[in-house]
């Protein structure tokens with residue numbers, strides 16, 4: 001433990017402390033020591049975090065720091081850090097700042113040359129990725145997709161040719177709609193790992209095709225509950241070339257209307273519908 005001094009407590013710094021994402025056994029020894037020794041703990045939801053502190057037997061001061069009160073508490077927190085105090089930032093679960101608040105505080109601490117130090121631990125995205133059985137050498141963390149359908153589909157279509165593994169957080173209320181849009185944007189053959197309730201009693205980690213995943217989630221209401229990470233395989237670099245797609249579309253356009261040709265080409269190749277539509281449009285214009 002390099003940063004704990006038994007006499008003075010702890011080195012002044014802003015500590016980003018990860019907390020469990022379900023299983024309380026995932027709290028690290030160092031995280032407990034830091035939370036015990038800092039001058040104050042800034043928490044996303046103090047009532048929620050108080051339960052964790054009680055469980056761990058930690059008696060330390062908590063103050064709320066979330067996106068709605070950030071403007072008010074930020075100057076106070078910065079003042080304390082400048083006075084040489086130590087602060088730990090925690091979120092409701094997992095690693096702070098990963099789809100959680102804290103960005104402005106950390107950015108400001110860097111601006112003011114205050115030491116910022118992570119105390120790593122659980123993170124749902126990394127836990128899901130490690131268990132996904134999909135490429136992990138390059139991945140893109142996409143966080144939460146837009147809640148509105150049109151915006152979500154557009155965001156997914158923009159990722160259709162991304163070759164890195166994609167990691168998404170999704171609310172259980174939108175999971176079916178999200179998978180439906182993924183099928184539309186990525187094609188039903190694309191592999192996905194559905195990671196639900198990680199580290200908890202009903203933990204589920206299953207890899208299958210996107211089409212299978214949509215059917216399964218539709219048919220099993222239990223899969224529409226709890227917390228979910230979706231890990232989606234990246235686009236194959238060798239997927240249908242532009243020339244092959246043009247050839248296929250030309251054949252289809254000879255027989256069918258544009259929209260139907262694009263939809264069929266998308267189903268056959270797995271290339272996203274919008275990309276097929278745009279190419280079909282270009283081909284038609286140059287016909």
Ligand code: SAM
Pocket residue numbers: 021022091093094095096097098099100122123124125168169170171195196197198199200227228229
């Ligand atoms: N900072 C957190 C982390 O490090 O994972 C993420 C916070 S974000 C507000 C909450 C989202 O993370 C959930 O909606 C879900 O997508 C994912 N998540 C959190 N805990 C999870 C778990 N135990 N199993 C699966 N997904 C989880």
